[in-house]
Amino acid sequence: MPSRAPLPPPPPPAEIRSWPDRASLLADRAQVLGGLVRLHVGGGRLALLLTWGGIAAVGWALVGTSMIFFEESLDPITDLIAVAALFVGIAVLVPAAVFLGLDIVRARKVRALLAGWGALDRDPDRDGTLRMPGLGLAWLLVSYVLGAAGLFACFAVPAAATPGEDPYGLVVLGMGVGLCAWITGLTGAVTAVAHRRWVVRVLGRGGSRRTAPAAG
Template identity: 45%
Template sequence: MARRTPLPPPPPPAELRSWPDQEALLADRAYAMAQLTERQLGGRRLLFFLLLMLAVQLGWGFMGGGLIETFDQTAIFDPLAMVFAVVSAAVGVAVLIPSVWGVVRGVRTDRRCRERLAQWAALNRDPVRDARVREPVLSVVWALLSFALCALGLWVAFAVPNMFVGPTRGGYGTVAYFMGVALVLWVHGLIGLTKAYAHYRLAVRLGS
């Protein structure tokens, strides 16, 4: 599998800059900023963001199955149920660890993108080309989707456990599972809102 294209580097230090003219500088600036914006907010990044969230939820789902089987069993000790719980938890850990690492790596990449965008933006002004970077559609999509994830997480945290927990339905394991689902939704929603707000701040800076 081919490796992903690396991020555009930051602009060279002032003493090493060798652009032949202003137009060459602005062209490189526009290219770097467009690439960094796409890597942070583009359609592929959004799809990867959602797939990672689903992978984290899948891993937690397997682990939650083990929690429910372990803590919500009211019958006598069942060896088969315990085997299921252990296997389910092991599968969950195997899926969850690389998924969480992918989320952490994505957050780090986003931070580098923001830092380099700020560095390239500080080089000069180019209102015509910057209009493409200031395009609000990307940040609005991220903001709306992230707000929906946070709202869904809030609903899952407070409403869903009451629907599935009771004397004859579920107990501590079920509550823990749904709290984990809500936490995953909240964390991803906050990540998306941070990206949208950072892009908004950049757009304001470029337009001022």
């Protein structure tokens, strides 16, 4: 299921379910959950999240660089470079921020679908493949590194700047890039924790009870 593929519909209410037997229900449940889990914690989504976070950081770095050029303006050519860097930075930053936001909204929809389809029944034989412990750990470690580095930059850069000597744009650049890293890391951490909670609540021993499909 590609990352931009349409999401499946939620499971039908119990009174209108038309699966002929439990085996059919479990087969459809396994297929849908497999695609949803890949959308939520798959390597493709992690790479996409890091890509948009990196692009946003580059855009903010260009904005900060333009401010440095403005502060240290020596001639019209420097001003022209500053203006160009500012416009390019905004053109890069805004779409990246929009796509990051859309990814967060889509992830919430995926989690709601995971909860709905997972609650239909229990299938221990197939549910084991949905746990994805390796990918979950990868999400958590990458997110921790990004979040810690971003948070450090947000505090360390302004603290190390010397008033009157270091350009204000340098502080904006460092804090902006740090903020992009922190937001990306926070998004990844929320994803990893949400997936783990879903595994424990839905696939674990305390998951949903078996429900027989209603005849259509």
